[in-house]
Amino acid sequence: MDEDAHDQDSPERTPTVACSRCNHEWDLEYELEELHAGNSAVEQFAMDHYRHTGHYPDDVTPFRVDCQQCPQGEQFLSERPARRFAKTHARHTRHAVELTTPDEDTETVQQE
Ligand SMILES: [Zn+2]
Numbered sequence: 483m484d485e486d487a488h489d490q491d492s493p494e495r496t497p498t499v500a501c502s503r504c505n506h507e508w509d510l511e512y513e514l515e516e517l518h519a520g521n522s523a524v525e526q527f528a529m530d531h532y533r534h535t536g537h538y539p540d541d542v543t544p545f546r547v548d549c550q551q552c553p554q555g556e557q558f559l560s561e562r563p564a565r566r567f568a569k570t571h572a573r574h575t576r577h578a579v580e581l582t583t584p585d586e587d588t589e590t591v592q593q594e
């Protein structure tokens with residue numbers, strides 16, 4: 483058989499996400515077909531995985547936002563909502579909020 487034919491038959495390969503803690507790999511057909519997650523299918527999967535298992539799949543590291551003065555804290559998979567959460571929390575509560583990027587850079591956000 484011609485092995486090249488395989489690649490041409492599947493121009494839109496379903497993306498997959500692996501988790502070494504679960505020792506499993508998933509294709510994202512559900513996210514794409516049922517949730518219409520499109521480009522954010524990986525993000526959607528990662529958030530659901532965290533919600534249900536308490537950890538993120540491989541290659542996904544969130545932005546973490548932690549208030550230094552109260553138990554408020556959230557995790558985000560992109561910088562914009564993380565920054566917005568930190569800023570609004572600081573704005574409404576006047577608390578200092580720590581923002582940690584996936585590279586482990588930390589930054590303190592506070593109301594000026
Ligand atoms: Zn897992």
Ligand SMILES: [Zn+2]
Binds near residue numbers: 553554
């Ligand atoms: Zn706070």
